[in-house]
Amino acid sequence: MKEVVKLRNGEKILIRHVIESDIDGIWNNFNEVVDEKIYLPVLFPVRSKFEKQSWFHNIQKEREICIIAIHPTMVSPYNILGQCEISNLEWDAATHVGSLGIIVQRNFRDLGIGFNLIDKAIRESKRLNKEKIILSSFLDNERALFLYKKIGFKTTGIRKKQFYMDSVYYDEVLMELWIDDYINKNP
């Protein structure tokens, strides 16, 4: 899967599956969001090369999905504008379910990258026999929730005060989407 997508600002970007040389850009994006301290329940950035590479090798071993957005002219690792991962659950009896995580570089948000990453990740999940995508988000992450609802995710529950960071409690929203519903509505 390789697709060129036009953003709201007129720029064209490439969307494709992750390869090993993308690892640094992906972890730069992850660490940027950890530093923002308001979107992810993670307290410390990931700096270890071993941990970064293990993540990539695990994706390959478990046949998980990571779709990335690439800027055509920016230099590596900053050319990796965002990533959407569909991970397997830990349960043998839930191989039909994928868990979605997504990050877009701060300077490239609200341009349509998140929508395109999720759209492609859902379609690739279908090819791997997934039937349902689940995710979770902080209840106050308005942009993420807007995007998930726009795509068709439905709220299945709220865990009150599920996270505690820098002396603040955060409620967690749980959501799910049936892949066939999405593809039927967006053929």
Ligand SMILES: CC(C)(COP(=O)(O)OP(=O)(O)OC[C@H]1O[C@@H](n2cnc3c(N)ncnc32)[C@H](O)[C@@H]1OP(=O)(O)O)[C@@H](O)C(=O)NCCC(=O)NCCS
């Ligand atoms: C959430 C995130 C992945 C979305 O990616 P993105 O590229 O910004 O998403 P898009 O541009 O496709 O869509 C964002 C939508 O939210 C809308 N939006 C922006 N701020 C908003 C707000 N405060 N309230 C409601 N909607 C908002 C935008 O207008 C856009 O909708 P539109 O395309 O219909 O106009 C990205 O913003 C991000 O990485 N945020 C920080 C990390 C994060 O929150 N990850 C998810 C954790 S659950």
